[in-house]
Amino acid sequence: KNALTVGASRSSRTAGAYAALTWGEAWPESFPDPPIASERVAGNGEALAAFSSRGPCDDRRIKPDVVAPGTDIASVKSALAPLRNFWGPCAGQPQYAFMGGTSMAAPLVSGCAALVREYYVKERRVKPSAALLKATLINGTRWLTAPDAVADHATLPNYHQGFGCVYLPWTIPGPAAPQLKLEFVDTWKSKPLQFARSGQRLRFRVSVSGDSWLRICLTWTDLPARALQNNLNLFVEHVPTRQKWMGNADLPMSLNIPDPDNNVEVVRLEHPAPGEYLIQVAATNLLKGPQDCALVVTGALTSPLSQVVD
Numbered sequence: 511k512n513a514l515t516v517g518a519s520r521s522s523r524t525a526g527a528y529a530a531l532t533w534g535e536a537w538p539e540s541f542p543d544p545p546i547a548s549e550r551v552a553g554n555g556e557a558l559a560a561f562s563s564r565g566p567c568d569d570r571r572i573k574p575d576v577v578a579p580g581t582d583i584a585s586v587k588s589a590l591a592p593l594r595n596f597w598g599p600c601a602g603q604p605q606y607a608f609m610g611g612t613s614m615a616a617p618l619v620s621g622c623a624a625l626v627r628e629y630y631v632k633e634r635r636v637k638p639s640a641a642l643l644k645a646t647l648i649n650g651t652r653w654l655t656a657p658d659a660v661a662d663h664a665t666l667p668n669y670h671q672g673f674g675c676v677y678l679p680w681t682i683p684g685p686a687a688p689q690l691k692l693e694f695v696d697t698w699k700s701k702p703l704q705f706a707r708s709g710q711r712l713r714f715r716v717s718v719s720g721d722s723w724l725r726i727c728l729t730w731t732d733l734p735a736r737a738l739q740n741n742l743n744l745f746v747e748h749v750p751t752r753q754k755w756m757g758n759a760d761l762p763m764s765l766n767i768p769d770p771d772n773n774v775e776v777v778r779l780e781h782p783a784p785g786e787y788l789i790q791v792a793a794t795n796l797l798k799g800p801q802d803c804a805l806v807v808t809g810a811l812t813s814p815l816s817q818v819v820d
Contacts, residue, residue: 527598
């Protein structure tokens, strides 16, 4: 539950080792039936790799957390490695070969995580927790739309792609999204902001212009043991209208209550009304404290993320 678990989507590559093959042609015993059998291994960046594992966990948790391209990926190749160990050669580049698997998707996410950590260390002058890196990557994902990525549950999150495909331009500020601003709270080194008992809360205010989406992600490193031990919940309110949202409101099999199962919670508003938003993190049920957490907010923000002191 505390790991950043990665599934595989299809790359957009249309030429390569297996790119022109269908799943049924490449692995007829594993994928004999339509519609997957007749779809191509690569070329559709909105679809999932057929071999990518789905959730849920046996305690209803969302997994995978994110996905990343994992078919026909150009990967490094040892000069001693036989080509039969790979999907195919990279023409004219003997140091590389095509490969596939969640073993390709996970390194792509690891590289993105390294860039996110570099951003916090160099640009924000902080040492980020693992929870903050996880929250930041999940907060920036893009939602895949192919039928196999949204089957039986088209809203975020689901048990096929988790919270979506890692997408760095929406993750941290940069030239690709000049309007994007990022604010965060990371309490792993701040004892006054850590929860000691059930019923405590942290509240923050932030203002937005309404010119872009508003995204909020809460994560925390939970105590070891099966299922959720310390349950935190995310609540958001638009102050002028008093409209409210709760984290993971569109969970599969939702009971329409604050999420009791996951240590990742998101609120995403595609067209937020301008003005001030109140963000609350509540310690709904704490078996053992202290409990730290990480909160990431992105969008067309017009103010810092400031704490509201009760």
